[in-house]
Amino acid sequence: MSDHKIGVYVCHCGSNINGVVNCAKVTEEIGKLGEVVVAKDYKYMCSDPGQEMIKNDIREKGLDRVVVAACSPRMHEPTFRRALEGAGLNGYLLEMANIREHVSWVTKDKEEATKKALSLVKGAVKRVKLHEPIEEREVPVTNTTLVLGGGISGIQAALQVAEAGHKVYLIEQKQYIGGNMAKFDKTFPTLDCAACILTPKMVDVGQSPNIELYTSSEVIKVDGYVGNFTVTVREKPRYINHDKCTGCGDCASACIMKNRIPHEFDEGLSKRSAAYIPFPQAVPLKAVIDDENCLLLTRKKCTLACVKACGAKAINFNQHETIHEFKVGSIILATGFDLFDAKRSPQYGYGKYPNVINGLQFERMTNASGPTSGHITLADGTEPKSVAVIHCVGSRDENYNKYCSRVCCMSSVKFAHLVKDHCDAEVYEFYIDMRTFGKGYEEFYNRVQEEGVHFIRGKGAEVAQKDGRLVVKAEDTLLGQYREIPVDMVILNTALEPRVDAEKVAQTLGISRSGDGFFMESHIKLDPVTTTTDGIYLAGCCQSPKDIPDSVAQGSAAAAQSLAIIATGKVKISPISASIDSEQCAGCQICIGLCTYRAIKLNEETLRAEINEAVCKGCGTCAAGCPSGAIKVSHFNDDQLLAQIEGVLA
Amino acid sequence: MFEDFTSEIMSYPGGEKITACMQCGTCTGSCPTSHAMQYTPRKLISLIRANQKDTVLKSLDIWKCASCYSCTTRCPRGIKFTDIMYILKNLAWKEQTKKENKDITGFYSAFQGLIEKRGRMNETELIMKYSFQTNPAKLLEFAPLGMKMIIKGRAAFIAPKVRNQDQLQKIMKLAQERGGE
Amino acid sequence: MIAYQYYPGCSLHASARDYDESVKGVLGCLEIKLEEVPDWNCCGATITPSLNQLQAQILPARNLALAAENKGDLIVPCNACYMSLKKVQHNMVKYKEIREGVIDIFSQTGLSLTGMPKVRHLLEMIMEDIGLAKVKEMVTKTLKDIKIVSYSGCQLVRPLGFDDPEDPQALDQLMEALGAKVLPFSQKSHCCGSSLITTQPELAFKMVDSILEEARKVGAEMVVVTCPMCQLNLDAYQGQINNKFNRTGELPIIYFTQLMGLAMGMSKSQLGIQRGIVSSNKALEKIG
Amino acid sequence: MAPKLQLAIYWAAACGGCDVAILDTDEKILDIAEAADIVLWPIAMDFKYEDIYKMEPGSIDVCLFNGAIRTSEQEEIAKALRARSKFMIAFGACAAWGGIPGLANLTNREEIFNTVYQETATTINEEDIRPDTNYPGPEGELHLPRIYDRVWSLDQVVNVDYYVPGCPPTPETIWTAILAIVTGNLPPKGTTIAGIKSLCDTCEREKTEKKITQFKRPFEIIADPKKCLLEQGLICCGPVTRDGCGHRCTNNNMPCRGCYGPSEKVSDQGAKLLNAIASIMDVKDEKSAQELAATWEDPAGTVYRFSLAKSLIYDYKKGGE
Structure with a gap:
């Protein structure tokens, strides 16, 4: 075996590592190993002087392998690879031992921590000897972008990419774009009307020559990799010919199911027909026929009143779903959120008492074009004289979601203002902490306090019905007393949750979700827009609950990421990939179904499996599954891993 | 032995999460007897956190818990407040602060006395014992109800007991000694 | 005929005799055999836990020890007894000090807690097993x-x-x-x-x-x-x-x-x- | 004519099938006898241990050693034969990877003794007598071999030159091995004398992308003789097993049991197969995976039927005791 010259560098990470692990001792011990020609520890290995130290040693001592014991490779592997390359060594001749996340952050006992760190570094030394130089690959980029989700952040992202002159495919699951924001009346803190600021953007989307809009559509398959994705989209039939439909609504008036189906856009507060216009400002402003309720489509029996009523002859019951395939360079995910179903907390009486409603229902109620034409009304049609707003329903609660939903404090304050404004009722806000952190937010809170709203510090614990009125039970914690406050209406400000299909979307796109169920960003602070899959970016509430300004900002940020790839024209892709030794392959085909990226195919002539390395992501699933040991993943082969284990156990 | 009252509470099963309290008052709002409390459940947590052991253990409020577990199931921070109430009553018992609330705690000692002796409970005997230990006049209050129960055949006069009383008494004694460590 | 073990609790022998009568009647009709846990004792209800935590485990635990390992689930008609019995099982798993305390005390008196039966409320059994x-x-x-x-x-x-x-x-x-x-x-x-x-x-x-x-x-x-x-x-x-x-x-x-x-x-x-x-x-x- | 080959055949922890397999070479046994002097074959001829100790180092040309090592006696004889043999051949699955006796490694000596000397329904052993290595008998102290806590493959105890796989090796395999030795056409040391790739390579059943929806045991279904057995839910060890047996099992519509051991690039036959099967289970989530897995009878005994002693966690050389 040829002798290597290995340099080992142990990082203190300030006191992050050195506070627990005795870095000097690890360095001293590791320096005693054969083939380790230099072992050093340093306060911040990732800093310029730290990197220089490594580079100098490579040049002066002729190192051919480097081990850095520091943080997670997710954090600084690229940094140190660049350092190696700067000194003329292939970046893949590096191995990192994670002695921060895996040791110092999770171990209290200093001696045990030092021992564990030493074991991990030994494993890395043993392994790095078997590393081979690998060259990164560069591939050209398709200059189109796919935006998934047509809410405010998706619209923002799509418009920005389109304005830069590049093609965008905007895919929306619903029949219209605008998302949840389209349902709002006023927006905090300035009380702009949501429609006034959103509608122009929606119209721009409809008119932009660079945006191809697909509503009633969903992504069913994503193949490929950064710069070269192939996305398959299924478009559901609306049974309306878009070219002919004028959006007049005659079909809706004629439909015999008129006023019989709870209207989703009004959160069930109004009824619609089976043929209907989603809402007056909808983009596209076209009718849609709901195949779950249309009598013709469900029971094959109907008077076809809609067809008769349609002057434009736009109704077509022979439409089928269409499958589209797009080649795109990057994907922006802006799929938004779902509202927590308040029925999961039966103590609040949602679904049981008609005057207990959720925030979106209140939004619809106050919206001038909503079901009550902007009037706040009780189930019996009268105006409430007192209203309670309960914060944190389903948020900040171990029983449901531990996180704070971030927007509810401000929207609750807005609700209070709107109640005051519309019917001057007494308003009681039950809150745990008031979180009004944005620009102009605290000022708005202050203004609403001055309007005479009662802010009660205590979480609403229960809503009961007593003598025909609702009663909110809570502790007024500032008073230190249990209180029962009778009101006419209760608004439950419910949590923003990951969408019900988040897992499916994550799987289709091959991205991760964080513990709270939202899509996971690369780095919560420094890289909140990119995902761990290159070329897929996040915008808006699908990453975490956020308000309109933040959603818009993130939409723009995601657009910038996408444009950056287009501007460079090419991307580097990871050289780590699997390969099949056709001499060993027995053609059993176990691997083929395992590959998430569809990179493996059977060669019909040789009856051996073959990997398309351009598509392969190097995940290793096939190598683990291959029973005959014919598949190897470069940089992660059996010999390397076994050597590492041997080193750790030594 | 303990740095403060909070760490003492945390050392008992069920008391672990007390420091996670965010003082939202869900416990109080859910409690069917908090309306009658000077120190509501949330406040009791505050008092524990403020190391006011004496105030807490002498309080009548800890004897107002009906063990309905509403606070426990609703607590957004997973604090088992019903268990904490039990811990507080245990400590009040041990440290003799129970004497502050003799009228009520008398019932507990009557009940416990019967169990330790015989292993099974007899409501008739319990009421009599409780009344004699606290205020014999109470018997008069219970009498009309007692009569009805007798008529309906729902009062037992022969004191029930377990057969292996030695064993029962021994395990109860061992538990008592061990708990006293 | 499905067999279960039965823990009536004190009330069912006194103030709730009507409950006991109806339980036995109904289960008889359903051809379900109940075998009463021999020499059971009071579960301690909410009283014993208020006074002494370990005693509060010992009381229900003795019943679990007396119940047979393989004679079917332990059916409890009283909510308070049900909770007390279930809670001690929960505590034995969750808290080492409780587990060790109970086992130590029992070992001195010849009681053993191996193979505890599953504790179920009567209503739970009727809903799940009978349907x-x-x-x-x-x-x-x-x-x-x-x-x-x-x-x-x-x-x-x-x-x-x-x-x-x-x-x-x-x-x-x-x-x-x-x-x-x-x-x-x-x-x-x-x-x-x-x-x-x-x-x-x-x-x-x-x-x-x-x-x-x-x-x-x-x-x-x-x-x-x-x-x-x-x-x-x-x-x-x-x-x-x-x-x-x-x-x-x-x-x-x-x-x-x-x-x-x-x-x-x-x-x-x-x-x-x-x-x-x-x-x-x-x-x-x-x-x- | 060259001097006759000095051949020793020994039997350790094994069923005896390997010895029978040698006889199974039919008329070729005569050719073997022609080419070789059998200097030791306890199953067929009378030998004493002293006969072995009397032999000079190198006096045996080839030792065909079958069976695994699980007693002190077997270890001692293996070492004695190794010292006297030019070529030590791990003959059959037990010698090569522990074989079926190797499954004893799933438990330990204590447990096995409990079962054998106490717990079986037909055992009455009121005094709880267990085998002892020293027994003070009337004729003086008697010594019995000690049973080890685990089973070892031959190469974990002594150096092995070649492996002849199979349970038992097929006559063709045996003949190929003997022919190679007699004619001096020897492959590099450490070679397993059989195929290189996995059994699937030469299996003619029709293979497609795999998904297992249900595990089946051979007696439960009559398998489609044309289609891959694994795809029909039978656990066929073909994908991880060395080719060379002539497809005896699969040709008779039975799944491969893995007796030819891991193919060339596979280091841990059982783990590889387990991985492969887990990967093709047709499940959506953790729960359905557990449900499906629960229907698989004895997974450890299936995937490691012959190679547990050589699985990664057990594969280390036996030290001195």
Whole structure:
């Protein structure tokens, strides 16, 4: 075996590592190993002087392998690879031992921590000897972008990419774009009307020559990799010919199911027909026929009143779903959120008492074009004289979601203002902490306090019905007393949750979700827009609950990421990939179904499996599954891993 | 032995999460007897956190818990407040602060006395014992109800007991000694 | 014939004899064999845990030790006993000091806790093992839309119970299967005050009153219960409470097993129905 | 003519099938006898241990050693034979990877003794007598071999030159091995004398992309003789097993049991197969995976039927005791 010259560098990470692990001792011990020609520890290995130290040693001592014991490779592997390359060594001749996340952050006992760190570094030394130089690959980029989700952040992202002159495919699951924001009346803190600021953007989307809009559509398959994705989209039939439909609504008036189906856009507060216009400002402003309720489509029996009523002859019951395939360079995910179903907390009486409603229902109620034409009304049609707003329903609660939903404090304050404004009722806000952190937010809170709203510090614990009125039970914690406050209406400000299909979307796109169920960003602070899959970016509430300004900002940020790839024209892709030794392959085909990226195919002539390395992501699933040991993943082969284990156990 | 009252509470099963309290008052709002409390459940947590052991253990409020577990199931921070109430009553018992609330705690000692002796409970005997230990006049209050129960055949006069009383008494004694460590 | 072990608890031998009678009657009809745990003792209810935590584990644990390992699940009709027994099992798993304490004490007295049976409430067993379909089959005399509210109480559903702690469903479903009309009731799992009724009646009376008052307001003819403590508080104290709060209208408080028995054709006296302090006669007139 | 080959055949922890397999070479046994002097074959001829100790180092040309090592006696004889043999051949699955006796490694000596000397329904052993290595008999102290806590493959105890796989090796395999030795056409040391790739390579059943929806045991179904057995839910060890047996099992519509051991690039036969099967289970989530897995009878005994002693966690050289 040829002798290597290995340099080992142990990082203190300030006191992050050195506070627990005795870095000097690890360095001293590791320096005693054969083939380790230099072992050093340093306060911040990732800093310029730290990197220089490594580079100098490579040049002066002729190192051919480097081990850095520091943080997670997710954090600084690229940094140190660049350092190696700067000194003329292939970046893949590096191995990192994670002695921060895996040791110092999770171990209290200093001696045990030092021992564990030493074991991990030994494993890395043993392994790095078997590393081979690998060259990164560069591939050209398709200059189109796919935006998934047509809410405010998706619209923002799509418009920005389109304005830069590049093609965008905007895919929306619903029949219209605008998302949840389209349902709002006023927006905090300035009380702009949501429609006034959103509608122009929606119209721009409809008119932009660079945006191809697909509503009633969903992504069913994503193949490929950064710069070269192939996305398959299924478009559901609306049974309306878009070219002919004028959006007049005659079909809706004629439909015999008129006023019989709870209207989703009004959160069930109004009824619609089976043929209907989603809402007056909808983009596209076209009718849609709901195949779950249309009598013709469900029971094959109907008077076809809609067809008769349609002057434009736009109704077509022979439409089928269409499958589209797009080649795109990057994907922006802006799929938004779902509202927590308040029925999961039966103590609040949602679904049981008609005057207990959720925030979106209140939004619809106050919206001038909503079901009550902007009037706040009780189930019996009268105006409430007192209203309670309960914060944190389903948020900040171990029983449901531990996180704070971030927007509810401000929207609750807005609700209070709107109640005051519309019917001057007494308003009681039950809150745990008031979180009004944005620009102009605290000022708005202050203004609403001055309007005479009662802010009660205590979480609403229960809503009961007593003598025909609702009663909110809570502790007024500032008073230190249990209180029962009778009101006419209760608004439950419910949590923003990951969408019900988040897992499916994550799987289709091959991205991760964080513990709270939202899509996971690369780095919560420094890289909140990119995902761990290159070329897929996040915008808006699908990453975490956020308000309109933040959603818009993130939409723009995601657009910038996408444009950056287009501007460079090419991307580097990871050289780590699997390969099949056709001499060993027995053609059993176990691997083929395992590959998430569809990179493996059977060669019909040789009856051996073959990997398309351009598509392969190097995940290793096939190598683990291959029973005959014919598949190897470069940089992660059996010999390397076994050597590492041997080193750790030594 | 303990740095403060909070760490003492945390050392008992069920008391672990007390420091996670965010003082939202869900416990109080859910409690069917908090309306009658000077120190509501949330406040009791505050008092524990403020190391006011004496105030807490002498309080009548800890004897107002009906063990309905509403606070426990609703607590957004997973604090088992019903268990904490039990811990507080245990400590009040041990440290003799129970004497502050003799009228009520008398019932507990009557009940416990019967169990330790015989292993099974007899409501008739319990009421009599409780009344004699606290205020014999109470018997008069219970009498009309007692009569009805007798008529309906729902009062037992022969004191029930377990057969292996030695064993029962021994395990109860061992538990008592061990708990006293 | 499925066999179960039975832990009646103290009340069922005294103030809740009617419950015991109806349990045995109904399970007999269903051909279910109950074997009483030999020499069982009181579970300690909410009293012993208030005084000494380890004793509070020891009492239920002795019953679990006396129950046989392989003679079927341990069926408990009382909510408080159910919770006490279940909780000690939970604590034994979760807390090392409790586990060691109990094992150490038992080892000195020849008791052993190997192979504890599964603890289940009677209602849980009926819903899961027998099932509504079988119950419906057994109904020979439907309850003819007699209007009831079902009151599960606390410790059947909290903190380790088998049904939704805020809005329990099992009792509603069972009653509907018998042909009763179940009215919406928000107090299903609110507390009856348990032993506070003796020590601090002013607190418990208020709790019982709000339960009874809502039951009357929604138009119930009876309140169906699953626990002897709830029954006692709602039934025996009802007169005093109605006087105190100036309420009119007596509401019979009936065990779910008594209604099951009636629907299955048993007689009132077999089921101990005459033992209720508030008479059920009027409410049950409809079904003769 | 070259001097006759000095051949020793020894039997350790094994069923005896390997010895029978040698006889199974039919008329070729005569050719073997022609080419070789059998200097030791306890199953067929009378030998004493002293006969072995009397032999000079190198006096045996080839030792065909079958059976695994699980007693002190077997270890001692293996070492004695190794010292006297030019070529030590691990003959059959037991010698090569522990074989079926190797499954004893799933438990330990204590447990096995409990079962054998106490717990079986037909055992009455009131005094709880267990085998002892020293027994003070009337004729003086008697010594019995000690049973080890685990089973070892031959190469974990002594150096092995070649492996002849199979349970037992097929006559063709045996003949190929003997021919190679007699003619001096020897492959590099450490070679397994059989195929290189996995059995699937030469299996003619029709293979497609795999998904297992249900595990089946051979007696439960009559398998489609044309289609891959694994795809039909039978656990066929073909994908991880060395080719060379002539498809005896699969040709008779039975799944491969893995007796030819891991193919060339596979280091841990059982783990590889387990991985492969887990990968093709047709499940959506953790729960359905557990449900499906629960229907698989004895996974450890299936995937490691012959190679547990050589699985990664057990594969280390036996030290001195």
